[in-house]
């Protein structure tokens with residue numbers, strides 16, 4: 023398809039010269055460009071297709087970057103990127119070295135928030151608006167926060183709303199309400215409008231009336247727009263208005279989020295309001311591409327199988343999430359106390375089969391990880407066995423709750439951290455590199471790092487036997503069904519390659535596979551390495567301590583921050599037995615890792631088989647003087 027109009031848009035200022043017909047044509051070009059690129063590269067489809075007209079209207083009504091247009095979560099900014107000069111390189115979306123899938127300040131002056139964690143935009147808006155006010159930039163610099171209905175279920179958003187209204191900061195909140203996070207949004211605020219959103223008769227009749235009025239010569243268009251706004255005001259849904267205005271925030275809407283004229287009219291009106299105002303916009307997620315409208319998660323990700331798995335194991339890699347999903351249903355069958363909790367990520371964490379099978383034992387609390395964890399503590403206090411499925415990176419949102427609501431009370435909550443380690447395409451705010459550091463900082467959490475799909479099942483079974491908290495963490499990229507045909511038992515470590523007590527490699531989780539590759543490469547050099555799958559980070563298997571502490575040298579490998587991680591924890595335990603034991607810990611250096619294919623990023627960090635072997639050769643070659651800790655930072 024030619025992108026005749028998109029090719030002409032070098033920046034938002036080029037939108038102003040477009041006729042209404044050209045704007046409609048531009049929407050079609052944007053949708054075509056987004057669908058084509060996401061189907062090729064992966065990425066977020068539903069949220070971006072739903073934000074096409076909204077983004078055009080934002081850039082017509084406001085003057086970015088003088089005005090700050092903030093996107094919450096940032097997964098819906100492909101139209102914004104295409105309209106702010108990145109159309110020519112949009113094919114590089116989410117590719118290593120290419121465009122990020124989220125705003126990125128190095129890419130454009132129009133981008134602000136790089137963090138892909140939800141519910142932050144209103145707090146940024148509070149800070150930026152306060153800064154504009156104190157530095158004299160206001161009122162000619164406006165602050166606009168685009169927040170989805172899902173993001174509005176996060177606690178941080180409510181904290182911000184409360185203080186925005188209290189301080190009366192002139193922030194324009196654009197509530198992009200499509201009724202969905204991935205699943206339908208868990209929110210009374212949003213559901214009250216479901217009948218309007220889902221009533222095509224209402225919307226088409228409304229549009230027909232508008233068209234008839236618009237056709238009246240001269241006065242028609244403006245009259246139509248004003249009538250639309252009046253009907254919008256008249257038909258208002260009580261709940262949102264009462265909610266926002268009780269907080270001191272004016273409410274306007276709901277507005278048709280696919281009608282550019284109506285949106286611009288609403289934004290122009292909002293600019294006149296002296297204080298904070300919420301413009302409630304109704305959009306359709308996936309608009310214009312039916313598979314995205316129907317798709318449960320509105321994302322098109324194709325998981326790339328890491329090459330290392332096909333060389334070592336040969337078998338078809340298996341999704342850890344899939345293994346967990348099946349094991350959880352079986353656990354639910356065995357024990358009625360087992361309940362599952364998600365923070366708006368039921369599908370991607372594999373909980374939907376549990377929901378279908380056990381209904382009311384499934385809890386989706388919205389994008390509210392802290393609430394999810396403390397609610398789990400409450401459930402455990404009254405005898406349930408809660409399993410909280412939560413991405414590693416999002417678990418950080420609930421560290422305090424894990425520490426003092428679960429850990430302090432020593433409650434049997436099972437944390438299942440999916441997407442642990444380098445996740446790749448979603449970039450620095452999505453890599454799951456902190457969960458081991460965090461959970462090791464909470465006393466008495468039993469930590470499982472399953473290295474294969476079958477070990478995930480065993481880890482869940484063992485975790486549910488415990489009387490205290492536990493973590494099971496596994497990777498986004500698929501893994502082997504079993505490592506060398508075996509699995510461990512209980513909390514014990516497993517020797518997966520036995521070459522005596524010379525060099526011992528202790529590899530956690532998915533890193534067992536590249537560690538075996540490294541051992542084979544070292545064998546070719548005449549150096550034999552024993553490879554151990556500890557299976558459990560804490561408590562450490564006494565047999566592992568005995569074997570490793572008698573080794574000539576020990577190397578640990580993990581897909582997480584090396585400082586304060588699993589390897590450091592083991593090294594401390596070994597040095598307590600043998601203070602001079604040479605131990606090298608390999609892992610992710612404490613820095614932000616850009617986006618790219620996960621196995622390519624791990625290779626860049628020297629954490630694929632070849633890199634691990636190379637680091638070990640270097641270390642052994644000079645380990646008399648080498649520091650006991652090698653980070654994997656190639657820099």
Ligand SMILES: Cc1ncc(C[n+]2csc(CCOP(=O)(O)OP(=O)(O)O)c2C)c(N)n1
Pocket residue numbers: 069072095097098138139140169170171172173174198200202203204207307365366367389391416419
């Ligand atoms: C703290 C946090 N938890 C979970 C997610 C995963 N996530 C990404 S987008 C999304 C749904 C967002 O819904 P909404 O804000 O309504 O935006 P929409 O996709 O509907 O445009 C979720 C839950 C996240 N990014 N951040």
Ligand SMILES: CC(=O)[C@@H](O)[C@H](O)COP(=O)(O)O
Pocket residue numbers: 095097138321323370441445448498
């Ligand atoms: C933006 C966000 O937080 C999620 O949509 C994320 O992109 C999910 O990534 P997965 O593809 O790993 O589920």
Ligand SMILES: [Mg+2]
Pocket residue numbers: 170171172198199200201202203207
């Ligand atoms: Mg939504």
